[in-house]
Amino acid sequence: MSALNYKHLYYFWMVAKSGGISRAGERLHLTPQTVSGQITYFEDVLGYKLFDRVGHRLDLSESGRVVFDYADRIFSIGEELQEIIDQPTAGRPPSFRVGVSDAVPKSIAYRLLEPAVRMKNPPFIQCQEGKLSTLLAELAILNQDIVIADSPIPQNLGIRGFSHLLGESPMSFFASKKLAGKLKGEFPSCMDGAPMLLPGKDAAVRAHLLRWFEKQAVRPRSVGEFDDGALLKAFGKVGVGIFAAPLVIATEVCQQYGVVEIGRTGDVVEQFFAISVERRLTHPAVKAIISAARRELFAGLG
Known part of the structure; x- marks a missing residue:
């Protein structure tokens, strides 16, 4: 393929976004047969299938998902550009x-x-x-x-x-009032064997927390890990486990999630x-x- 045909890419994008050839045809003001023919031609040019045909349903193939990801970014940016062109520039904030x-x-x-x-x-x-x-x-x-x-x-x-x-902020540890009432001993030893909610592996502070636990000879029982911090706190709110959050938002965390702070440490900071x-x-x-x-x-x- 010497050059990408953006018309065919656009038709493919519309079919994938619309969920079917008929609906895409309505939005493109083309007959379903025309759209179907263009998609088939595009697949022939590329050399692989973009859709898996399951009955009357079209599902994106593995290759189709890759192409769609790029197409979505290309045409989404194009739509943003059109919005900018259509808006008057005077008075619009940067x-x-x-x-x-x-x-x-x-x-x-x-x-x-x-x-x-x-x-x-x-x-x-x-x-x-x-x-x-x-x-x-x-x-x-x-x-x-x-x-x-x-x-x-x-x-x-x-x-x-x-x-x-x-x-950077030191870290605080939080638990629901019910869970906090079950903890025994002083902080941080009270977390030994207690259920713990950990941030996901992409969070930089996770490794620091694990090293700190080891240094303190504290072995909490991991009951879950979460990439989404809000979801982690929601689980902590209902008492599933203890969780850590930056001290700078400790008051907000307690108010929003109805939890209590059980301790804090300056040996672990989140930057x-x-x-x-x-x-x-x-x-x-x-x-x-x-x-x-x-x-x-x-x-x-x-």
């Missing part, structure tokens, strides 16, 4: 595109980004949450202004960028970074975020 690693607690992400909203001329915030590797790939091709993460850029990714430390492609930060929103984080949010905690 965009601020920020990626937030899913390992960063959402309440901290909000508190980090909130200074941008308080600016005299606040930008239009476009926030994307996801895996750090995916967000850094978007940053590398300038689809993000910054990425908020709980670790600096991993060296094995080979992405050029700069990690600006926003601040937060703003990752950019520039060493010297110039974006007004990024400068506001970093200034407020260091001056207000994490002041006195490090």
